[in-house]
Structure formats: C-alpha cells, structure tokens
Amino acid sequence: MSMFPSRYARISCAALLTAAAGLSGCTVGPDYHGAPDVAHGAVQASEFVRTPAAGVTTVGHVPSRWWESLGDPQLDALIDAALKNNPDLHAAQARLRQSRAQLQQQRAADMPKVSADAVALRMREPDLSSLQTSQQSSNSTPSNGQSTSTSHGRGPLQFYSAGFDASWEIDLFGGTRRAIEAASAQAEAVDADLADTQVSLGAEVAQAYIDLRSQQQRLRLANQSAQLEQQTLDLIRQQRARGVVTDADVERQTTQVENTRANLIPLDEQITESLDQLAVLTGQAPGALDSELASPVPLPVMPASVPVDDPAAVLKRRPDIRAAERRLAASNAQIGQHEADLFPKITMLGFIGSNASDPGHLTRKSALTWLGAPYLQWDVLDFGRTRGSIRQAEASRDEATARYTQTVLAALQDANNALSRYGHQRESVTRLQQIEVSADHSADLMRQRYDAGASSLIDLLDTQRVQFSAQQNLVQGRADLLKDFVSLQKSLGLGWASAQ
16 A cells, blocks of 8 residues: 555645635634724814913924933933843843743744654564473473574564654634734733833933932032021120120020021931932942032023923823733734634644664655644533633723723823923922022122121121022922923823834
8 A cells, every 4th residue: 555645635635724724814803993082182182281381382293312401411321321221121121022022932823833753763572482492492301312402583673763743723713813913912012111111210310310419409508508507696696795685596596507407417318319319220239329429510401492292192102001002902802812712723733754674764765654634623512611711801801991091091191280380380480580589689788788887797697598598499499390391201201212
C-alpha cells in the first residue's frame, strides 16, 4: 500500500481547508463603533466655560514641552532628568513592554504550531531459545560423555524516526481575532497610561521646583525682617532704659521677634523636603541635589500669555481619556471572544516524517509517513458557563463605558477649574504687586523723613517691616500663580511623548 495520499484524500483535505477558510471570515460579538458622545455641547464649544478674560490666548497648537516657556534652564534639566530616570516612569515603561509582549503572544496563537522531533532507538532482546537449549543440555548428557551447545546470535533492534508535527486551530467564529483586538486595545491603553505618567511627572517636578524657589526667597526675606525687628527691639530697650516706654512695649516687641524667628524653622524644613522630593523624582537619593540647588535664585518668569486650545483638542490629547477609550474597546472585543466559545472549534492536525531501521534509509521514498486529520471539539452542554462569561464581559463593557464618561467629565472639570484658578490668581498677583509698590513708596518716604529728622528710627523700621511683608506676600502669590500655570498645563494633557 502506498504511503502517499490518494487523489481522493488530497481533494477532501483541500475541500475541508477551503471551507474552513471561508467560515473563518465570520466574527461573532459586537463590533466597536467608538466611544459614546459625552457632553457634546461643551466639547464642541470654541473655548472652555471658565476661560479668563485676560492672560490666555486661544490657538490651534500648544507646545508639549510647556516648561520651556518659563525660561529656567535648571527646571528644564530637572524635568528631563525625571523623564529619563524616574522609577515610576520606568515601571510604566515595563508595563507597556509587558502588554506589547502579550499582544505578540495573542497574534501568534492565530498561527499554526509546528514542532520537530527525532528518535534514535537501539535495543537488544535476550535470546530465549538459546537459554532453553542450554537448560536442556545440562539435564541430559550424551552417551559419549561430551556436551554440545548451540548458539543463535540475534542482532540489536534499531529504529530511527524524524518528522514534524503541526496543529492549527481554525478561527471559525473570530474568537482569536477578538482576542487579538482586545489585546491590541489594551496595549494602546497602557501606552496612554505611560503618557499620563509623563504628564503627571513633569507637573510634579515643576511644582516642587517652584515651591523650593519660593521657600528660599521667603526665607531670605524673613531673615531680613527678623534683623529689622531685632533692631527695633534694641531701640525699644534703650528707650525703656531712659523711661520713654513701658515694660509692656518691650515684651510686645520681644514677642514679635520670637514669632518671626519661629517662622524661619518651618521654612528651612520645607526647603529640605523640596530638595529631597526633587532628588527622588529625578531618580536620585535624598541630598543629591543640595549643592546644585541650595543657592537661592528668583522664581521662573511667568509668560505674558498662556496658549490654550479648544475643548475637543484637549480631550483628544489627554492620555487618561485615550486610555479609558482603549479599555472600552478592549472590553467590547472580549464579548465576542467569549461568544465564540458557544460554537464548535476545529483543529487541523498533521504529521509528516520518515521511519527506518537504518539512518541511511530515512531519505528513501518508502520510509515517508504522513498523517492529516481535522479534530472537532464542541462544548454542547456546559450548564451556562459560557453564557455567564458573556454576561460578565457585557457588564465589564458597561462599566468601561461609565468610566469613560466619568473620565471625560472629570477632564472638563479639571480644565475649567485650572483656568478659573489661574485667572483669579493672576488678578490676585496684580493686586499684590500694587500693594508692594505702595509699601516700597511708603518706605522711601519714611527714609526721607528719617534722614530729615522728622521721624524716628522705630517708625522707619516699622515701615520697612511692612515692606518686607508685602514682598513676601508677592513672592508667595507669584509662586501660587506659577503652580496654577503648571496645573493648567497638566489639565490640558501636555508634557508627554509617544513611546516608541
């Protein structure tokens, strides 16, 4: 009998494969048609509801590296270092590699599985007939007194085989295709998570840096104010010695001096915390940036106007919304993945190889062996397990839809709140600037009166103390405005780059 397939067998196999290929175009489960339309009126508006009247320009393009508009090279270097060395970012990158590897595995599941094997067997059996002859000879001795022995040699058994096994589950109803679709959407969601981590990281570094520079400036002003109050206390003590003032005046000024000095301690502590926070954010040990950032420098310069694009562009760019939409697409595909379990599965099994008793005969035509067979599997009665999995996937899809809706609404709230805070803080800084100008002018006038002998040194020191207080409030106000600017950039979804 020939070892090769007959013409009928070849035609049958070809027909089966053709039918399977035709059936594999069927994909069960709901097709994904995009995320639901959320807050259509607010999204399609030309600008956000809380856009301030001044300090903001509506443009078609906003820079992703927004921190460069502050004109502070040290801040630029710190954010670049954080985007390169931050451990949380490294973890997000590792999660992205995991999701992409899972996608690759899922795609490979739709391909045939082929394995190669080879066997070399050599075995020697015992010669049972020789053993029986030997026993009979020992029991009966010939008359001539001589014994005879018979030896039958048997060579070892040898068997050699080499071949390939193959199996391929035909994706008749699209279960594997839905699984690939879900894994692809999930990988894209993790990619968006990485971008969201970049957005948060850049904003966190900028806010910590602004806090540091603000604390250093306020500490410098507080030290100057403490020196002035100490001079005032020394003068009041001199006046008390001459009987001009009372002990109550001395105690009141002493309390003021001690309160100012007490305020220096938390400021110094805050500076240390900010330095350590920046070091950890950039992937370094606490204290690593002390020598680099210990010297006080002015706050970054606020840009005259902040570019903001329309709500639709912001929502399209924000990574958290993109991640929520991709997870919605993945959960939708998983419904079809489970629905495919309701239908039969066909796996094509095949083997082709060569078997011989001599390795040199493996290449002969007569040694060829082949096998091809379809394998049908269908869980006809599973007592509702598959239906339960489908309902669970549908509920997961509904949850993902709700989460997407909540993410969009939260993003709109975030952007509007950030714009509102920025606009109000900008007005507050304008007023603080006016107060500082007035305090500076008052201190100059008092200096002139003191030089002319028209006022006392205590009056001059009091005016200068008010001047320092106005300067401290302005520094804090500018720092708050800068942090509101950072929060605005974060709410706009800026500061991320596509992962390669």
